[in-house]
Amino acid sequence: MALPDLNNCEFFKKTTLFSGNKNEKAFIFKLKDDPQYTFLFSCPNCGDKNEFGGALNLKEVKEKGKKINYITFNCKKCSAEFLTEKFKVKKMSKGGG
Numbered sequence: 177m178a179l180p181d182l183n184n185c186e187f188f189k190k191t192t193l194f195s196g197n198k199n200e201k202a203f204i205f206k207l208k209d210d211p212q213y214t215f216l217f218s219c220p221n222c223g224d225k226n227e228f229g230g231a232l233n234l235k236e237v238k239e240k241g242k243k244i245n246y247i248t249f250n251c252k253k254c255s256a257e258f259l260t261e262k263f264k265v266k267k268m269s270k271g272g273g
Contacts, residue, residue: 203216
């Protein structure tokens with residue numbers, strides 16, 4: 177599992193996946209010249225190493241009166257589903273603020 181050059185990424189997210197008392201790091205990224213997102217992680221449920229490309233699947237969940245978008249993806253071996261919050265990125269103005 178090799179991570180990309182961040183200067184070549186259009187989107188990059190690092191998160192922690194939990195299953196029981198185990199946790200693993202996950203990376204989701206999209207290269208500027210690739211239409212698909214790449215998912216890299218070891219499944220904390222079964223231990224299988226996952227590296228695959230695909231679309232970014234979003235699931236809107238209402239929590240405490242607020243709508244939150246989650247990125248959803250599954251382990252290719254055991255089908256365990258994982259959710260990670262998708263943050264909105266605010267563009268900075270040219271004035272520096």
